[in-house]
Amino acid sequence: MIDVRKRYGLIDALRGVTIRVRPGEVVGLVGDNAAGKSTAMKVLSGAVIPDSGEIRVNGLRTEFANPREARDAGIGMVYQDLALCDDLDVAANLFLGREPRTAGGLFLDKRRMHAEARRHLDALRIRIPLTSVTVRNLSGGQRQAVAIARAVSFDPHVLILDEPTAALAVTEVETVLELIRTVSARGVSVILITHRLQDLFRVCDRLTVMYEGTVRTELDARATSLDQLVTEIVGGHVTEDGAATPGTESAKERVHP
Template sequence: MNILEMREIYKAFPGVVALDHVTLELEKGEVMALLGENGAGKSTLMKILSGAYHADEGQIILEGRQISGYTTQEAIDMGISIVYQELNNIPGISVAENLFLNNLPTKGPAKTIDYKKLYADSEALLKRVGLNNVDPKASLGTLSVAEKQLVEIAKAVSKNVKILVMDEPTSALNDAETDNLFELILKMRDEGVSIVYISHRMSEIYRVADSAMVMRDGKYIAKVKVADTTTDDLVAYMVGRKIDDMYPKRSVTPGKEVFAVEHLTTNRLKDISFHIRAGEVVGLFGLMGAGRSEIASCIVGMKYHQTSEMRINGEKYVPVSPANALKHKITYVPAERKTDGLFLALTVRENITISNLDLFTKHGKMDLKKEKKIADEWIKTLHVKTPKSETIIESLSGGNQQKVAVAKSLITDPELIILNEPTRGIDVSAKAEIYMLINELCAQGKAVLMISSELPEIMSMSDRIYVICEGRMTGEVQKADFTQELLVKYAIGETD
């Protein structure tokens, strides 16, 4: 029996029809993947289910009963829990308080918070999602993105859940954490929980999902059994055509050294040295918390470090601040776009151009026409799905926001581009666009440092990969020697 039916759901925002009479059916104990390109309407459909948005038209039937006009809290009480694509937690308070925000345990007639119980319950929950080493008393802000993501998942699991929606839950997780999450999903499925799983990683679909529903441009396209359907077919449903070249070939011979760092040391990093040549893509691989992002932060002057020697184009470079890094033609696309990468209250145009206003300024005056033209070109190049360049960026779908974050960096015409999880949340066709763009940058003689947790991506795109484990460099691997086994071996600290 269907535990949930959403019938003919229609939802419009100014300038776009996000959902055009979409229908969804979900059985008890079914794991259903929800697939579609960036902006297809996946998150919007799930926000309607969770009570965060209300549909303009259509019906929702839960266990045979029509429900409507409910709040998110009422949805939770009915057993509908959602882990959002964008993190929604409060960094200033503890992990435990985040977990039990709406129902902190109390004791005694005065109803003071029962911290002992709070911490004990939190610990049990954290264990359930594999966060064995996280202290419930720690301030949430001190956790990594991946850990925060797992805390979000723990929050959803803690409710008496019947339908659990996960909107790109693994985008910040590494392989081991993903394995852990999948185990949890399958266990919950066996307990009768129905799960809607949104992801752009096709391999994951085959590991956890029984079925897949595909959307395109706000419309329902198909629902299929995963076991009977090939990846190519799923992609064709999503994109409306076949994609043959996911990782385009690059034929650039690396030139002279563009960037080098020697003896980079912080509290966590120990004596990291490496270099990148013109036309080269160098990968940085490692497990969560290995220190990859910290290396990037140090290079662009976002984080203080004790010692290092850096060179850009043969000249001494001392990181001071991201703005100063830009002056030295070093740009960084951070992994946490919502807090570090974008100005959410500004328009798409403003976000694209803000790092290089000089480009449009002549004698102290902005050439607004030129600014708009260039912004429009980037929107076109990266296929950013937005009603217009003047749309506030916060209303774009997650993947489309990521594309703008990439454009914002590339517009500065850098020599060294540091990309941290550049395709996180980006759909297959836009991924191919970004890979092509990286290749173009290489052909122009730029140097690219790419941090990625996706092995197929980092192996296909890099010329060399440095592997980091617990703040130390444990290996440098040349393209000819790339194997998953070798990279993972170095990543867990086994060296020969």
């Protein structure tokens, strides 16, 4: 997205935001509350129409009026609530709304659906033994994996993940991070939004910091420390003991465990 602006009444939610992500790159998008992260990603995913600016996919300018058009253009998003159907099985969730049919299209081809679901999960190295298990009976990490797998099944160029490791156990966090690495290795650009700052350094190539509706800075994840990142997020100086300058919270209060 290039020079994107969005205003709500007297509030400038986005003030000339430019965010670029290369094929196969993982970019961490961070910022304080009301920094503009959510609005920027809603614009990119088609949920919000910007007042001005442009979006380019593979160098081509594109416009869309809703998330379906954005998905068709190659931009997918997995929201924090995942939007899964708990009472349906894994295969049904992966193919919801586009279920394979038997010849003539009269009946659902369950055998084919489960076979294709198995191949898709295996290709992403997602360890769910049965595609017939209902989503309600999956762990938090497995549910997140199913949601990501469904988004990847649409062959996106860009995949936005909103807090994918929130409220997960340590082992499940590692599973999700490994899935992000697998997805990016397929050439998919990933934009990761998370308050678990330590996760960013494990999977991200670059870090984009938003502040008050603008992109404050872009950082090389491998050359940036956690303290430096927190300093940019709060928009002020953070001392060595983690205390922020007057008017901002301490660094320790900003970092989620």
